[in-house]
Amino acid sequence: MPIPPEAFILDRSAAIPLQLQLRRQIIGAVIAGRFRPGEKLPSIRALAGHLGVARVTVAQAFAELVATDYLTSRDRSGHYISEGIELGPEAGPPAPQAARFDWGQRLDGRFAQAQRRDRVRDWRRFRFPFVYGQADPELVDHAAWRDCAVRALGRREFASLTGDLYGEDDPELIDYIARHILTRRGIRARPEGILLTLGAQNALWLISQVLLGPGRRCAIEDPCYPGLREILAHSGAAVHPVAVDAQGLPPDAIPAGVSAVFTTASHQCPTNTTMPLPRRRALLARALQDGFALIEDDYEFELSFAGATSPALKAIDQSGAVIYVGSFSKSVFPGLRLGYVVADPGFVAEARALRGLSLRHPPGHMQRTLAHFLSLGHHDAQMKRMRRGYGERRAVMLEAIGQEGLDLARDGATGGSSFWLASPVPARALAQTLRARDVLIEPGWPFFADPARGDGFFRLAYSSISAARIPEGIRRIATAIREARA
CATH class of the missing domain: 1.10.10.10 (Winged helix-like DNA-binding domain superfamily/Winged helix DNA-binding domain)
Structure with a gap:
């Protein structure tokens, strides 16, 4: 039938x-x-x-x-x-109900407990999503990426992509990162000093696993990137938060005896403060004096709106103490999940061995597609388009913030894709109120070692919202604050 x-x-x-x-x-x-x-x-x-x-x-x-x-x-x-389909065996009559295996006795939930719970997965349904880390698809060159993917999967290159790289990385991508991406930050590196990762998060995890463990100590910025605190919570190391000031991480406040110090010098997360050159040199001197590794997460260095960017810590490091972390998540698109570590070849060799135990290497076809995207000039063109688009949104948001009387927590921030604001009312409650008004903001509590301190701050990103909607979204935020204060 x-x-x-x-x-x-x-x-x-x-x-x-x-x-x-x-x-x-x-x-x-x-x-x-x-x-x-x-x-x-x-x-x-x-x-x-x-x-x-x-x-x-x-x-x-x-x-x-x-x-x-x-x-x-x-x-x-x-x-x-088709008659040639191989189907599984017939299930047969149902077996008698057996006792359920009790996973609750075997799982302690330590990984799930450390995860952030403030993120909204369905953020696209909100009209005013001031959400950080999400790209505007209109600014991504879809046609160019598709063309590069077709090139990577062509017959000429397919044989190399289908093989196991045994822990190595695509030589074309590594070469381009070394000769073009890193030189823009003033960094010179050889292939043996570069390791590809599945984004910056994976890079930070690898670094923490190699450098830290029970009995070790490290220092982080406060406030800082919440994902780093999640990683370090499972490292077994003692974590010491160091309060940042208007110039970023103060070297004199770093406690003695730490093995590693994590910093976001170019655009401090989340305040967007840029560390001035004298402090960078002081931080490097402290690392050399005390013998700790300095981990530089150089995210969003491409998004500077005040002329030439400051040289990376890695660029002025003469001792080799700096481990540099970069990512293509912001400059290409977040779902790409490709990043890189630049460090002493001895450290890279150890991190490569650890990476090999868990995932061998990032997918070869994604590496080669990105290599084409970079070498054919699509990445540079996309960054120009993003800087233009984000620059317009930044100007619109700054004007709206001023008109509505909102307070920037850090004046003088010159880059990134977000603003860090002071909140005169509890930010967590404010965020809940605004959700009912179709507005998403990021309350400050996940960024601080003491979540209570974060209730006086919130972050507004402009990468995921159009310029046309920004003024109305800021107006709704200001209205909610006035109502809460009244």
């Missing part, structure tokens, strides 16, 4: 293309045993008419399934479920 057209339903509100939905339905039905080998599918005309789609949509779906042996095509007869 033929499979009736009514067996198929498409969801037009879903982001998944209709052709892909149809293919998935047929594959799912075959695997589940609802469609059996030899059964005939509706004709292309009948199924297209039932679903209200073009015949070419059904025809393309059928053609893809024929190519993957889920369907067979018979001349003048139609399409049938």
Whole structure:
């Protein structure tokens, strides 16, 4: 008996293309045993008419399934479920109910407990999402990225991408990072001093695992990047928060006896303060004097709106104490999840060995696609477009903040994609109030070692909201603050 057209339903509100939905339905039905080998599918005309789609949509779906042996095509007869599909064994009658395995006795939840709980996964449904770390798809060159992906998967390069790199990295990508990306920060590095990672988060984890452990001590900025505190919570090391000032991390406040110090000198997270050159030199001198490693997370260095950027700590480090962390998450797109570590070759060799134990290396096809994206000039063009777009949004937000009487917690911040504001009312409660008004802000508590200190601050990012919506969003924030104060 033929499979009736009514067996198929498409969801037009879903982001998944209709052709892909149809293919998935047929594959799912075959695997589940609802469609059996030899059964005939509706004709292309009948199924297209039932679903209200073009015949070419059904025809393309059928053609893809024929190519993957889920369907067979018979001349003048139609399409049938393939006889050659290997299905799993029959389930048979249900087994008697057995006692459930108790995972609660074997899991202590220490990793889940350390995770941030302030992030809103469905942030796109809000009209005014001042959310940090999310890119505007309109600023990403989709066509260029697709072209580079096609190049990477071409026959000429496919053989090298399908092999196991045994812990090594794509030489073309490493070469471009060394000769173009790092030189813009004043850094000179050889390939043996560069390691690719799955973003900056993975880089910081690798560094903490190599350098720290029970009995070790480290220092971090306060406030700081919450993801770093999550990582260090599982390192076993004693963590010492050091309060930042208007120039970033003060070297004299670093406690004695630490093995590593983590800093965001270019754009302090979350205040966006840029550490001046004299303090950078003082910090390097302290590292050399006390013998601690200095980990520089140089995120968003491309987004500077005040002329030339200051040289990276790594660029002026003569002793080799600095471990530099970079990422393409902000300059390409967050979902890419590719970053890099630049350090002494001895450290890189140890970190590479650790990376090999968990993931060998980042996916080869993503590495080669990014190498093409960089070498063909698409990355530079995209950064110009992002600086232009973010510069406009930054100016609009600054004007709106001034007009509504909101207070910048750090004056003089000249880069990044967000502002750090002082809150005259508890920021956590303010964030909850604003959600009901279609506005998302980031309250300050996750950034501080003492969450109570963060209730006086919140962060507003402009990477994920259009310039046209910024003034109204700022007005709603100011209105909510006035109401709370009254």
